Amino acid sequence: MTAPSDGGHRAYRDVVLYRRLLADARPYRRHLVGVFVVSLLAAPLALLSPVPLKIAVDSVIGSHELPGWLDAILPGFATSSDVALLLAVAGLLVVIEALTQLQVVADEMLRTYTGERLQLDLRARLFGRLQRLSLAYHDTRGTADAGYRVQYDALSIRSVAVDGLIPFATSALTVVAMLYVTATIDRTLALVTLVVAPVLGVLTWAYRRRLRARHREVKRLESSAFAVVEEVMTSLRVVKAFGQEHREEGRFVERSVEGMRARLRVALIDGTFGLLIAVVTALGAGAVLFVGVRRVDAGHMTLGELLLVMGYLSQLYKPMQTISKKVTSLQSALASAERAFSVLDEAPDVPERAQARPLRRARGAVEFRDVSFAYGADAPALQAVSFVAAPGARVGLQGTTGAGKTTLVSLLMRFYDPTSGAILLDGLDLRDYRLADLRDQFAIVLQEPVLFSTSVAENIGYARPGASFDDIVAAARAAHAHEFISRLSAGYDTPVGERGMRLSGGERQRISLARAFLKDAPVLILDEPTSSVDGRTEALIFDAMERLVRGRTTFTIAHRLTTLDACDLRLEVEGGRVRRLPPAMPSAPQGARRWPRLGARAARAR
Numbered sequence: 001m002t003a004p005s006d007g008g009h010r011a012y013r014d015v016v017l018y019r020r021l022l023a024d025a026r027p028y029r030r031h032l033v034g035v036f037v038v039s040l041l042a043a044p045l046a047l048l049s050p051v052p053l054k055i056a057v058d059s060v061i062g063s064h065e066l067p068g069w070l071d072a073i074l075p076g077f078a079t080s081s082d083v084a085l086l087l088a089v090a091g092l093l094v095v096i097e098a099l100t101q102l103q104v105v106a107d108e109m110l111r112t113y114t115g116e117r118l119q120l121d122l123r124a125r126l127f128g129r130l131q132r133l134s135l136a137y138h139d140t141r142g143t144a145d146a147g148y149r150v151q152y153d154a155l156s157i158r159s160v161a162v163d164g165l166i167p168f169a170t171s172a173l174t175v176v177a178m179l180y181v182t183a184t185i186d187r188t189l190a191l192v193t194l195v196v197a198p199v200l201g202v203l204t205w206a207y208r209r210r211l212r213a214r215h216r217e218v219k220r221l222e223s224s225a226f227a228v229v230e231e232v233m234t235s236l237r238v239v240k241a242f243g244q245e246h247r248e249e250g251r252f253v254e255r256s257v258e259g260m261r262a263r264l265r266v267a268l269i270d271g272t273f274g275l276l277i278a279v280v281t282a283l284g285a286g287a288v289l290f291v292g293v294r295r296v297d298a299g300h301m302t303l304g305e306l307l308l309v310m311g312y313l314s315q316l317y318k319p320m321q322t323i324s325k326k327v328t329s330l331q332s333a334l335a336s337a338e339r340a341f342s343v344l345d346e347a348p349d350v351p352e353r354a355q356a357r358p359l360r361r362a363r364g365a366v367e368f369r370d371v372s373f374a375y376g377a378d379a380p381a382l383q384a385v386s387f388v389a390a391p392g393a394r395v396g397l398q399g400t401t402g403a404g405k406t407t408l409v410s411l412l413m414r415f416y417d418p419t420s421g422a423i424l425l426d427g428l429d430l431r432d433y434r435l436a437d438l439r440d441q442f443a444i445v446l447q448e449p450v451l452f453s454t455s456v457a458e459n460i461g462y463a464r465p466g467a468s469f470d471d472i473v474a475a476a477r478a479a480h481a482h483e484f485i486s487r488l489s490a491g492y493d494t495p496v497g498e499r500g501m502r503l504s505g506g507e508r509q510r511i512s513l514a515r516a517f518l519k520d521a522p523v524l525i526l527d528e529p530t531s532s533v534d535g536r537t538e539a540l541i542f543d544a545m546e547r548l549v550r551g552r553t554t555f556t557i558a559h560r561l562t563t564l565d566a567c568d569l570r571l572e573v574e575g576g577r578v579r580r581l582p583p584a585m586p587s588a589p590q591g592a593r594r595w596p597r598l599g600a601r602a603a604r605a606r
Contacts, residue, residue: 017337018160024122025161031114035162038107039170043177045100050311052093058304060086111166115158123154126343134349135415136375144227146343153219153340159333168326171319178312178319185305192291193313196284197320200277204324207273208331214266215335221259228252234499270329277324281317288313350417352435359437363426364391364522364553366412371421373411380419381407383576389569391522394554396564398581399573405557408573409525412555413442425523443521445545447528447557449512451500456485457492459500459511463519471518478547479513480540506541513544524549526556 025032058064060082066074074088130138130146138146183190232239232248239248292306301309366389374380382404389395397405410416411423414430422429430438443463451459460472460481472492476482484507488494500508516524526545556564564570570581 012338012341014334017334017341018165020341021157021160021337022165024157025118027121028114028117031110031117032161032166035107035110035114036166036169038103038110039166040173041103042100042107042170043174045096045103046174047177047181047312048096049100050308052089052096053311054304054308055089055092056086057307058302060089062302062304064302064304111162115162118161119154119158122157122340123150126150126154126340129344129346132348133343133346135410136349137346139375142227144230145223147230148219148223148226149339149343152222153336156333156336156340160330160337164326164330164333168323171322171326174319175323182309182312185309186292186295186301188295189288189292189309192288193284195287196280196317199280200320200324203273203276203280204327207269208327210269211266211273211331212335214262214269215332216338218259218262218266218332219335219339221255221262225252225255225259228255266332273324281320285310285313285317350414350435353431356434357428357432359433359441362441362522364393364441365389365424365426366395366523366553367424367427368408369422369424371411371418371423373407373416373419380576382411382418382578385421385578387569387571387578387580389553389555391553392551393569394549394556394567396567396570397555397557397573398564398570403573404576405573406527408578409527409555409557412523413444413525414438441521442523442525443516443519444525445509445512445516445527449500449508451496451503451508451511453496453498455490455493455495456488456511459496460492460514460518463515467518472514475514475518476511478517479510479544481507481510481514484510509541510544513541513548517544517548522552524552524554526554528557 055066059066066085077084127150130150179190179193182193228248228251232252239245289310292301292309295301296303296306368385368387371382371385372380373382385408387395397408399405407416411418412430414423414435417431422431424430425433425438425441452462457469457472460475461467463475464471469492473482476485476492485492485494494502496502496508496511500511503511526549556567558564572579572581
């Protein structure tokens with residue numbers, strides 16, 4: 001394995017890729033053996049297919065005796081005359097063809113089932129891994145690239161294990177069987193047939209590397225075009241508002257044309273390789289025909305035997321071509337496998353320690369000790385941040401856009417780890433806790449609420465899987481959401497649409513608050529939750545938040561200082577540094593403060 005290459009994936013040696021793909025396929029080894037056995041049946045059926053023609057020429061038209069095995073299985077009336085024998089030969093042809101088609105159907109069904117299970121398992125592993133990778137990874141690579149790898153690169157395991165190695169192995173056995181049978185008829189022709197094998201091997205080796213590099217480029221460009229579609233569809237309102245449909249269509253076409261050109265280059269290389277393989281095998285067939293006719297003239301073999309050998313020759317060269325083409329066609333699958341395994345091998349930026357401690361419910365004491373953080377080689381996003389928040393305290397974060405407020409709470413939830421310093425929860429470094437237990441201590445309400453394309457109840461219940469319907473309704477009531485939910489067409493079963501777009505901004509925000517109520521976490525993060533709603537809705541949200549924050553350590557992000565008047569600790573974040581602001585209401589006891597101007601607005605809302 002080498003270092004990461006351009007395009008966001010590592011380059012692996014073929015033997016490493018094959019070994020890992022086969023290891024992933026091991027749970028389905030019985031299915032793969034079944035596919036292999038059914039595929040092997042194609043070889044004897046292929047051996048039988050020219051036999052009726054040989055018998056018709058030698059024993060019906062000519063005067064040669066029937067082969068002993070056929071004479072033994074045919075009843076006496078079938079060999080009593082030439083017409084009866086011809087009918088028996090025709091019947092044998094029908095039986096062989098029927099068995100061949102049954103083998104094809106069974107092979108296709110087994111291949112499809114096994115392949116679907118294999119790629120589903122790899123897709124699930126990729127999806128799970130991508131969810132667990134840090135935000136820094138996704139910030140760099142983008143969500144469209146992740147989607148492409150799950151949806152398309154995961155097909156590599158099926159392409160290799162089912163559609164690649166099994167046909168390769170069965171073709172190799174077919175070649176051996178055909179050579180053996182040909183040698184029993186005439187050794188000279190068998191040797192002439194083998195002359196093309198070294199030439200095919202050299203051509204295959206020469207084209208393999210060229211195709212792998214081209215397929216890598218195709219995958220990168222296809223992922224790039226996929227990114228345009230994903231980006232536009234998730235920002236369609238902005239595109240329409242600015243009338244940029246033609247511009248985005250042009251951007252998609254431009255990316256797609258680059259991919260088309262790359263695929264054309266692959267097709268040209270693949271077509272050239274196929275042409276060379278066809279020419280080599282045709283030269284081999286011509287040599288066999290030339291030598292065979294001379295041997296028939298010399299009396300060393302019959303015309304029927306020559307026809308039988310020529311029939312086997314097509315069955316022999318076809319798997320030889322399959323072997324050569326599989327080696328090259330597998331380069332696309334191996335390029336996808338590289339991309340898939342590079343995700344699975346990605347080292348997490350937020351690793352969990354081997355002896356991480358469990359955490360049931362935190363008290364909520366938070367401390368930042370000289371914390372600094374940088375997203376990359378650029379200027380630090382946070383520098384030497386230190387403060388202490390007691391359990392149940394309200395912490396306000398104020399600052400301009402890009403000052404570092406969101407970065408600070410992202411570090412608190414351990415979406416990233418500090419570059420230096422430490423963040424403590426209840427006196428222990430966040431890195432000492434189990435990651436899942438740590439994240440379970442937080443509830444978050446964002447400026448732009450995130451809803452999933454499911455029902456209202458499922459969106460609220462997302463905070464606590466297994467919550468009862470009564471608990472969901474209670475959370476909705478606490479967030480002042482029950483009233484509008486009850487008026488929806490299907491109540492709590494109403495689909496909210498993609499990203500919740502069937503609801504208004506205020507309705508989405510109240511569902512987000514209900515989700516936070518249901519989770520009942522000891523630490524709460526509020527990121528400008530009322531910045532984009534009207535006054536009446538803001539009053540309802542403030543009233544809900546006032547009850548939500550009670551007894552919880554709360555971090556509130558705001559641009560307006562007045563929004564943070566109720567906070568016990570007010571911090572100004574600017575240029576990555578944090579400055580403590582004086583309290584706005586020094587006389588009010590902790591826990592007794594309320595959000596600004598709440599009373600009048602709430603009264604009007606009621």
